[in-house]
Amino acid sequence: MINKRLIKIRKKLDKLDDKFLVLVKKRTSLVNQVLLTKRYKNQIVDKKRIKKILKNIKIKSKKKNIDTRITKEIWASMIKAYIKYEYRNFKK
Numbered sequence: 110m111i112n113k114r115l116i117k118i119r120k121k122l123d124k125l126d127d128k129f130l131v132l133v134k135k136r137t138s139l140v141n142q143v144l145l146t147k148r149y150k151n152q153i154v155d156k157k158r159i160k161k162i163l164k165n166i167k168i169k170s171k172k173k174n175i176d177t178r179i180t181k182e183i184w185a186s187m188i189k190a191y192i193k194y195e196y197r198n199f200k201k
Contacts, residue, residue, distance in 0.1 A: 137194070144195050153195045159188055 147153060163184060170180040 136191075140191050140194065141198070144198060147195075147199070150196070150199050153199065154192055162188065 144153075163181060166180050166184045167177050170177045
């Protein structure tokens with residue numbers, strides 16, 4: 110038996126994923142701009158910046174009543190992925 114409600118919800122999730130992809134593309138473009146400003150590979154990881162980002166995300170998540178464990182894990186994963194991306198694309 111086909112669960113029509115589930116199919117409808119999944120279609121909404123798919124549309125939301127499409128919007129996320131647009132944001133990921135924009136974020137990648139900004140990361141590329143940041144990468145161009147870095148002269149040395151050791152500038153790629155900025156632990157203070159990462160800590161600040163995760164702290165801000167936690168605060169904003171609480172204000173918006175979003176599970177902070179979810180947002181922390183998402184942002185930490187995204188940061189890790191972009192650090193790997195920067196190392197792969199570092200040109201100096």
